[in-house]
Amino acid sequence: MKDLHSWIDEMAQLCRPDHIHLCDGSEAEYDRIAQAMVQANTFLPLAKRPHSFWCHSDPDDVARVEESTYICSEKPEDAGPTNHWMAPAEMKAKLKTLFSGCMQGRTLYVVPYCMGPLHSPFAILGVEITDSPYAVLNMKLMTRMGQKALDLITKKKQFVPGLHSVGVPLKKGEKDSSWPCNSAHRHIVHFPEERSIWSFGSGYGGNALLGKKCLALRIASVLGRDEGWLAEHMLILGITNPTGEKKYIAAAFPSACGKTNLAMLTPTLPGWKIECVGDDIAWIRFGADGRLYAVNPEAGYFGVAPGTSMKTNPNAMKTITHNAIFTNVARTPDGDVWWEGMTDTAPKGLISWLDTLYDPASRMPAAHPNSRFTVPAKQNPIYDPAAENPQGVPLSAILFGGRRSAVLPLVIEAFDWQAGVFFGASLSSETTAAAKGETGKLRHDPFAMLPFCGYHMGDYFAHWLAMGRKSSADKLPRIYAVNWFLKGKDGKYLWPGFGENSRVLQWIFERTSHQAEAKKTPIGYIPESLDLQGLGKIDMAALFHIDPTAWRQECEELSRYFALFGSRMPNALLEELRRLRRAL
Ligand code: SAT
Ligand code: MN
Numbered sequence: 282m283k284d285l286h287s288w289i290d291e292m293a294q295l296c297r298p299d300h301i302h303l304c305d306g307s308e309a310e311y312d313r314i315a316q317a318m319v320q321a322n323t324f325l326p327l328a329k330r331p332h333s334f335w336c337h338s339d340p341d342d343v344a345r346v347e348e349s350t351y352i353c354s355e356k357p358e359d360a361g362p363t364n365h366w367m368a369p370a371e372m373k374a375k376l377k378t379l380f381s382g383c384m385q386g387r388t389l390y391v392v393p394y395c396m397g398p399l400h401s402p403f404a405i406l407g408v409e410i411t412d413s414p415y416a417v418l419n420m421k422l423m424t425r426m427g428q429k430a431l432d433l434i435t436k437k438k439q440f441v442p443g444l445h446s447v448g449v450p451l452k453k454g455e456k457d458s459s460w461p462c463n464s465a466h467r468h469i470v471h472f473p474e475e476r477s478i479w480s481f482g483s484g485y486g487g488n489a490l491l492g493k494k495c496l497a498l499r500i501a502s503v504l505g506r507d508e509g510w511l512a513e514h515m516l517i518l519g520i521t522n523p524t525g526e527k528k529y530i531a532a533a534f535p536s537a538c539g540k541t542n543l544a545m546l547t548p549t550l551p552g553w554k555i556e557c558v559g560d561d562i563a564w565i566r567f568g569a570d571g572r573l574y575a576v577n578p579e580a581g582y583f584g585v586a587p588g589t590s591m592k593t594n595p596n597a598m599k600t601i602t603h604n605a606i607f608t609n610v611a612r613t614p615d616g617d618v619w620w621e622g623m624t625d626t627a628p629k630g631l632i633s634w635l636d637t638l639y640d641p642a643s644r645m646p647a648a649h650p651n652s653r654f655t656v657p658a659k660q661n662p663i664y665d666p667a668a669e670n671p672q673g674v675p676l677s678a679i680l681f682g683g684r685r686s687a688v689l690p691l692v693i694e695a696f697d698w699q700a701g702v703f704f705g706a707s708l709s710s711e712t713t714a715a716a717k718g719e720t721g722k723l724r725h726d727p728f729a730m731l732p733f734c735g736y737h738m739g740d741y742f743a744h745w746l747a748m749g750r751k752s753s754a755d756k757l758p759r760i761y762a763v764n765w766f767l768k769g770k771d772g773k774y775l776w777p778g779f780g781e782n783s784r785v786l787q788w789i790f791e792r793t794s795h796q797a798e799a800k801k802t803p804i805g806y807i808p809e810s811l812d813l814q815g816l817g818k819i820d821m822a823a824l825f826h827i828d829p830t831a832w833r834q835e836c837e838e839l840s841r842y843f844a845l846f847g848s849r850m851p852n853a854l855l856e857e858l859r860r861l862r863r864a865l
Contacts, residue, residue, distance in 0.1 A: 306427015701760025
C-alpha cells in the first residue's frame with residue numbers, strides 16, 4: 282500500500298492546490314464548508330428544510346458519463362468487451378498531464394472514508410482527494426467519512442486511493458463559476474490491479490463521489506472476484522410477514538429503475554412490513570453457515586428525485602425533510618424543493634433546475650430527470666436496525682429486474698442457481714437519464730452491472746456460477762426476475778407497482794419457505810396465484826403471458842450478445858440458453 286502522507290504529497294505536487302484540508306468529518310466542518318458554498322453561490326439554503334441546500338450543476342454535467350469511463354487493467358482482455366480500456370501507462374501519462382496544476386486557486390480536500398460499517402469484516406477503506414467541496418459534503422452523507430476512518434487507515438495501513446478534480450484551475454483573482462467542470466476532458470478511470478481511481482472533469486454523482494460506483498462497485502467487483510465474494514448493484518430490504526417472521530431480499534435493477542422505491546416500499550398488504558438496509562449497492566459473501574450475507578457499503582442515499590412523492594415513496598419523503606442536499610431539482614419561491622411527480626400540479630412561481638423562472642408552457646421538466654437528493658440513511662423512518670450489523674443480513678432471495686414494456690412477465694422464479702445466473706446475465710432494460718445519452722432505448726444490462734463491472738463480463742458470469750457451487754440449494758437464496766414495467770396494448774402499465782409490489786414480494790417470501798404454489802413454464806416458475814384483493818381489474822393473463830415468438834427472438838438476441846464474450850462466456854449459460862430454446 283502507498284503511504285497515505287507520501288501519496289497526499291505526491292498528488293499535491295501534481296495538482297498544485299493553494300490549500301490542503303484534511304477532513305475530520307465533523308458537523309462543524311460540514312457546516313463551515315456548506316457556508317463557504319453558500320457564499321460562493323453554489324449552495325442555496327432551503328427555508329422549508331432545516332439544514333438543507335439546493336444547488337444546480339452545469340447543464341453539461343448532469344449524469345454518469347459511460348463513454349468516458351475506463352477500466353485500465355494491464356491486459357485489455359481483463360477489462361472485456363463491455364468496458365473502455367487503455368493501457369495503464371498510456372492512461373497514467375494522459376492523466377498526469379490533465380491533473381498537472383489542475384487545483385491551482387483551489388483547496389485540495391483529503392477525504393478519508395470507510396465503505397461498510399466501520400468494524401465490519403466487509404469494510405473497505407478509501408481516501409478521496411478532491412477539489413470539489415460539493416463532493417466532500419456528499420461523501421460525508423454517503424459514507425462513514427472522517428477521523429474514525431482515518432484512524433483505521435493509519436492502523437491498517439490500507440486504503441484505496443482516489444484522485445478527483447473538477448478540472449478547472451483558477452488564476453489569481455479569477456472568479457469561480459457556481460459549478461466548475463471540464464466536460465471536454467472528462468475521464469473516470471480505474472486501475473484494477475493497482476486498485477486506484479482517477480476522476481477528472483465532472484462534479485456529478487457517481488463521477489465524483491468515488492466511494493460509490495468507482496470503489497464500491499468497479500474496484501470492489503475485482504476484489505470480490507479475487508477473494509470470493511460479490512459486489513453488486515442491488516438494494517437490500519428486510520421483509521416481515523404478519524406473523525413476525527423476517528427475511529432479507531436483495532434486488533438488482535439498473536440506475537433509475539426503482540431500487541430506492543422498492544427498498545423503502547410501504548406494503549399495501551395488511552400486516553406486512555418492509556425495512557431498508559440499502560438502496561443501491563450490496564456486498565455479498567458467505568457466512569460460516571453457508572448462507573449468503575449482504576452489507577450495504579453506503580451510509581446515505583443518492584436517490585433520483587423525480588417521481589418521488591408521498592404516494593410513491595412516503596419513507597423517502599420523510600427521510601429528506603432535513604439534512605439533505607438537492608441537486609438539479611426545481612425550487613419554490615418560499616424555499617422548498619419540487620420535482621415532476623411530487624404533486625399533481627406544479628406550484629406557482631417555480632424556479633427550474635437551471636435557476637430561471639419556470640415556464641410550464643416550455644414543456645421542459647422543471648427538475649432535471651436525473652436530479653437527486655443526498656441524505657443520511659439513518660434518517661429513514663424504516664432504517665433496518667441490522668443495516669449496521671457488521672456481519673450483514675442473510676439473503677433469502679435475489680431479484681433481477683429492468684424496465685421492459687414487453688416479454689418478461691411480472692415475476693418468475695429460476696429453476697436453480699445456474700438458471701438464476703442466466704436470468705441475471707440476460708437482463709435488458711430501457712436506458713434512463715442516470716447516464717448521459719438517449720433514454721428509453723432497450724440495451725443489455727447484465728446483472729444491472731453493465732456500467733459497473735470492473736472486469737471481463739464473461740469472467741463475472743463465471744464468478745457468479747462459481748459462488749453457487751460453494752454452497753447447497755437449500756442455503757443459497759432463490760433467484761427471481763421481476764418486471765414492474767409491462768405495458769398493455771393501450772400503452773398503459775399493466776401493474777400498479779410501488780406499494781402493490783408487496784403482493785409479489787409476498788409470493789417470493791412464501792416460496793422461499795415452501796408456502797406458495799407455482800406453475801412451471803419454459804423459463805421458470807410463475808405464481809399459481811397472487812393476492813389481488815382490493816386491486817380492481819388486473820390483467821393477470823397479460824402479466825404472465827409467455828409469448829413463444831417473442832421469447833425465441835429473445836434467445837436469438839441473447840445468443841448474439843453472449844457471443845461478444847467469446848471463450849470467456851461460461852458454457853453453463855450457453856447450455857441454459859439451449860435448454861430454454863428447446864423448452865420453447
Ligand atoms: O452513478 S450515480 O451514483 O450518479 C447514479 C446511478 O447511476 O446509480
Ligand atoms: Mn445505482
